Amino acid sequence: xxxxxxxxxxxxxxxxxxxxxxxxxxxxxxxxxxxxxxxxxxxxxxxxxxxxxxxxxxxxxxxxxxxxxxxxxxxxxxxxxxxxxxxxxxxxxxxxxxxxxxxxxxxxxxxxxxxxxxxxxxxxxxxxxxxxxxxxxxxxxxxxxxxxxxxxxxxxxxxxxxxxx
Amino acid sequence: xxxxxxxxxxxxxxxxxxxxxxxxxxxxxxxxxxxxxxxxxxxxxxxxxxxxxxxxxxxxxxxxxxxxxxxxxxxxxxxxxxxxxxxxxxxxxxxxxxxxxxxxxxxxxxxxxxxxxxxxxxxxxxxxxxxxxxxxxxxxxxxxxxxxxxxxxxxxxxxxxxxxxxxxxxxxxxxxxxxxxxxxxxxxxxxxxxxxxxxxxxxxxxxxxxxxxxxxxxxxxxxxxxxxxxxxxxxxxxxxxxxxxxxxxxxxxxxxxxxxxxxxxxxxxxxxxxxxxxxxxxxxxxxxxxxxxxxxxxxxxxxxxxxxxxxxxxxxxxxxxxxxxxxxxxxxxxxxxxxxxxxxxxxxxxxxxxxxxxxxxxxxxxxxxxxxxxxxxxxxxxxxxxxxxxxxxxxxxxxxxxxxxxxxxxxxxxxxxxxxxxxxxxxxxxxxxxxxxxxxxxxxxxxxxxxxxx
Numbered sequence: 001x002x003x004x005x006x007x008x009x010x011x012x013x014x015x016x017x018x019x020x021x022x023x024x025x026x027x028x029x030x031x032x033x034x035x036x037x038x039x040x041x042x043x044x045x046x047x048x049x050x051x052x053x054x055x056x057x058x059x060x061x062x063x064x065x066x067x068x069x070x071x072x073x074x075x076x077x078x079x080x081x082x083x084x085x086x087x088x089x090x091x092x093x094x095x096x097x098x099x100x101x102x103x104x105x106x107x108x109x110x111x112x113x114x115x116x117x118x119x120x121x122x123x124x125x126x127x128x129x130x131x132x133x134x135x136x137x138x139x140x141x142x143x144x145x146x147x148x149x150x151x152x153x154x155x156x157x158x159x160x161x162x163x164x165x
Numbered sequence: 166x167x168x169x170x171x172x173x174x175x176x177x178x179x180x181x182x183x184x185x186x187x188x189x190x191x192x193x194x195x196x197x198x199x200x201x202x203x204x205x206x207x208x209x210x211x212x213x214x215x216x217x218x219x220x221x222x223x224x225x226x227x228x229x230x231x232x233x234x235x236x237x238x239x240x241x242x243x244x245x246x247x248x249x250x251x252x253x254x255x256x257x258x259x260x261x262x263x264x265x266x267x268x269x270x271x272x273x274x275x276x277x278x279x280x281x282x283x284x285x286x287x288x289x290x291x292x293x294x295x296x297x298x299x300x301x302x303x304x305x306x307x308x309x310x311x312x313x314x315x316x317x318x319x320x321x322x323x324x325x326x327x328x329x330x331x332x333x334x335x336x337x338x339x340x341x342x343x344x345x346x347x348x349x350x351x352x353x354x355x356x357x358x359x360x361x362x363x364x365x366x367x368x369x370x371x372x373x374x375x376x377x378x379x380x381x382x383x384x385x386x387x388x389x390x391x392x393x394x395x396x397x398x399x400x401x402x403x404x405x406x407x408x409x410x411x412x413x414x415x416x417x418x419x420x421x422x423x424x425x426x427x428x429x430x431x432x433x434x435x436x437x438x439x440x441x442x443x444x445x446x447x448x449x450x451x452x453x454x455x456x457x458x459x460x461x462x463x464x465x466x467x468x469x470x471x472x473x474x475x476x477x478x479x480x481x482x483x484x485x486x487x488x489x490x491x492x493x494x495x496x497x498x499x500x501x502x503x504x505x506x507x508x509x510x511x512x513x514x515x516x517x518x519x520x521x522x523x524x525x526x527x528x529x530x531x532x533x534x535x536x537x538x539x540x541x542x543x544x545x546x547x548x549x550x551x552x553x554x555x556x557x558x559x560x561x562x563x564x565x566x567x568x569x570x571x572x573x574x575x576x577x578x579x580x581x582x583x584x585x586x587x588x589x590x591x592x593x594x595x596x597x598x599x600x601x602x603x604x605x606x607x608x609x610x611x612x613x614x615x616x617x618x619x
Contacts, residue, residue, distance in 0.1 A: 020324075020326040020328075025366055027348035028328075028347050031328070031331050031345065032328060032329060035290070057348075059348075063349075066349070067348065067349065067350060070333065070350040070351065071290070071330070071331035071332045072332035072517075073290045073331040073332035074331055074332075089252045089453070089511070090453055090496060090507050090511055091409045091410055091496050094496070094499075094502050095409075126332075127252075127517050127518065128252040128334075128453075128514065130249050130258055130292065132410075132494065133255055133408060133409040133416050135409065139293075142293040142294050143294055
């Protein structure tokens with residue numbers, strides 16, 4: 001298991017974030033720092049990672065756990081290299097998200113919440129991401145993939161595989 | 166063509182960047198406010214404009230500003246609510262992505278009016294690429310002397326920071342947002358005290374939606390008296406409507422609040438009619454929390470008057486026969502859509518997003534989801550419909566924040582207007598798994614368009 005430790009560059013980023021708040025309010029940096037930690041330490045937040053974040057923000061570990069378990073973007077267990085988060089709320093549903101979710105399940109041979117055996121893809125369903133006019137859609141990393149069709153899903157999967165090789 | 170105040174320059178190549186924004190009249194309002202008006206005059210102008218909160222509640226912005234407490238030696242904060250999460254709503258995203266400087270300029274003027282020297286933009290975590298755009302705009306503005314110390318030599322200081330959330334609808338509620346900004350779970354606070362007195366870190370705080378803050382720019386530019394000429398009655402100015410669902414042209418539209426719902430749906434300037442030549446069945450005009458209306462009540466009020474895209478007209482008839490303008494998340498459903506299934510997705514959404522503090526919401530949303538799931542999947546009983554009604558009644562008004570109401574209203578409206586569709590699901594469980602109820606008598610009151618000649 002790798003040691004949980006931010007690089008010098010990331011530690012400077014943490015300092016920069018803390019400087020946005022008045023003195024003594026460094027707890028406000030918790031969510032931004034958890035985002036950083038999740039990016040840095042394998043796409044999810046282990047107990048070690050959360051304890052480490054508590055240490056650098058000088059708050060108790062429970063304060064970190066409380067927050068990490070509340071917000072849906074923090075993954076509390078490992079996910080695949082590529083996380084497909086497909087919206088399934090009303091506006092996407094009326095535009096065919098059910099069919100897209102079924103298509104991805106069949107194509108990857110996994111259910112919702114599962115990861116492919118090669119650790120490449122995880123499929124999650126999520127609630128409204130604010131792209132209702134461009135439905136159906138999913139979040140992949142930092143960006144949205146919109147106007148999904150089976151052909152587009154194929155392209156995205158191929159693109160991810162190519163990038164991983 | 167409707168006149169625009171926010172998106173009038175959105176099409177200009179490079180408007181995302183300072184130089185283009187500035188050379189197209191950007192920061193003129195900030196200059197006017199800071200150099201010639203003074204804080205009180207800005208507040209007065211916003212009051213005069215009749216601007217109402219664009220996040221959904223529609224509370225008068227000038228009035229909200231006037232509540233801010235001003236104790237000596239205590240900092241005040243402006244927080245921009247960019248946690249846009251109401252299903253059907255994606256207007257703030259558009260504004261931030263394409264004209265970020267409009268928001269920055271609005272924040273500058275608003276902070277000046279409120280006497281705030283720090284402003285925070287709290288943006289939903291999923292809009293992960295937008296903070297980069299905003300931070301670039303902030304850096305440009307700072308570089309040009311519109312942020313930082315002694316702005317344009319006026320002695321006013323302001324820093325703007327962007328903070329990402331991490332996936333929680335509830336953080337769009339202003340006190341939950343403040344909790345989140347303080348690094349905590351997004352549990353709404355009990356009011357009073359209101360944020361204007363005790364907000365971020367216990368200091369006086371105003372929380373305004375992105376579009377509200379952006380609207381301050383044209384208000385200062387043209388004046389409150391001119392602003393109220395865009396619109397009808399208490400629905401002054403323009404409103405961004407994010408249109409989605411089964412329409413030909415989904416997207417973000419800026420409307421003058423003086424057009425009819427029919428024009429908005431069917432004219433080529435806006436939604437361009439129902440996709441695939443189908444008929445309109447229902448619409449949720451203001452984001453998932455507001456009551457769904459069948460087509461006949463959407464286009465005309467119960468009194469037979471033309472329904473307009475205004476706060477008042479959409480609310481005409483109360484919840485018995487009306488709805489709300491809300492956040493402007495306009496969700497259109499065609500004849501092939503299933504009301505039960507759609508209501509189920511919203512019930513699931515609210516259950517997922519309930520913070521869990523108040524029992525009626527935490528438990529009630531889960532029950533509604535389960536009961537709706539049973540009805541949708543052919544296991545419903547007739548008594549379930551009354552049970553649903555009973556549950557939503559017991560959530561509404563019994564929670565700390567409005568998420569409870571927001572969860573209750575869609576279910577109540579679906580049963581109120583589409584009860585026979587629910588009953589059909591119960592009576593025909595097998596058939597309901599294979600086909601939808603259809604348009605039935607929720608008739609689209611408009612004549613079908615002539616088939617195009619081949």
